[in-house]
Amino acid sequence: MIDDMPAVPSLQAVRLSRSFGQGETRSTVLHDVSLKLYSGQITLLMGPSGSGKSTLLALLSGLLHPDAGRVVALGQDLWSMSDRERERFRLRHCGFIFQGYNLFNALTARQQLEMVARWGEGASASEARRRADEILMLLGMAKKAHLRPTELSGGEKQRVAIGRALIKDPNFCFADEPTSALDWKAGEQVVELLRSAAHDRGATVLIVAHDARIIEHVDRVIHMEDGQLIDHDDDYEPMLHKIKQEG
Template sequence: MADPTRPLLELRALRKSYGNAEVQTEILHGIDLRLMPGEFAALIGPSGSGKSTLLNCIGLLEGASSGELLIDGQVTQGLDDAALTALRGRTLGFIFQFHYLLPAFSAQENVYLPVMADQGHATPAMRTRALDLLARVGLADSAQKRPAQLSGGQQQRVAIARALAQHPKLVLADEPTGNLDTRTADEIFALLREVNRSENTTFLIVTHDPRLAARCDRIIRLVDGQIVEDRPNVPQASEPI
């Protein structure tokens, strides 16, 4: 369990540049950010502001150019690929706008495959955990269906179950409802909130949708690679997404 008095995520003067030795383009300009256990925060900003780059750095998918990034108290700078993979696997969950489900596998298999890849083989506990998660997201009767047999909203529910398979402390969601109709988006968002409240899972949700951001507890605005606003928010729970 995460220490409630210690930031689950901490960024200190984080910078990210792309390019070569001659020409460098800096995308993130000294980001300072802390997320505490159980927070439900929205990361917003215009296209090109650096939101995806920041999420990739937090998710340990890309390394920062300078600064520090700590996850659950662990300094990530200097870790080798194996250590980064292990930290990512035991701490982080990912939900994307596109589900990236493997078409040849059932919903149940898609949920536990990342855990199997991490541990090297499938176990009865993995299969049981996958079935339990699918039931939780309302897909108990669809566990053996393949992605092509599921609607877009159902596929996103499978992706959410997959993200929770290893009991992550922090879930990074990149436009998780951006590809869905309003009703399904509302149901998916309600599911994320339920997980946040029942398991004290921390969420950082990247979104372009101000209606979704308005239902989060904290709003972080990124513009031109810098945080220009970071404030608590009173969620407008009664409004549809």
């Protein structure tokens, strides 16, 4: 997998800034942030509360408009697209996992996944079911496909949420505090699943989290403080990639 890693970043932030509020209450949350992320890699973005991690994630994933700077994803400038084009881009390329599981209470685990395939890509009922079952099996949830969120544990719910993000086989997977509501055993499983999405499926995975125990499971860790990246190498390229080229 690493052998196929492209030299160009799959997602690049160029001098991103973002403020909230107006007048005296205006506060700058992100200040001149540049970053490169590569496919097949799982990256952890760490930092204290209010450091701007989630805002950076929102900007990188096309959910929040930056005040200044550019986001280049798969060679396309996200924020020069129209809303409709950006929506289509997210539909084709982006998966999200949020802190709360945000699953529909009335739907089974299988239906939560099917819904994305059917509504997003117009997949037929049988095709959506086949793909949902395939992903649920990968996540170790095959036997619980018929259960609703109220019948699942926190870890299982988060696995369904991951399944919902992965059923589209996305190029990018953004996860905001995916382990914060879980015990470490369940949290570790969740991180491993995201790691597998990067290493086995070639996705660019970005996790925003506080939990330091995640560090040993990721390829790269970026620290953030007061809206800026700390000790960050703007010209970073994956080490293994360099080794291969040198070899």
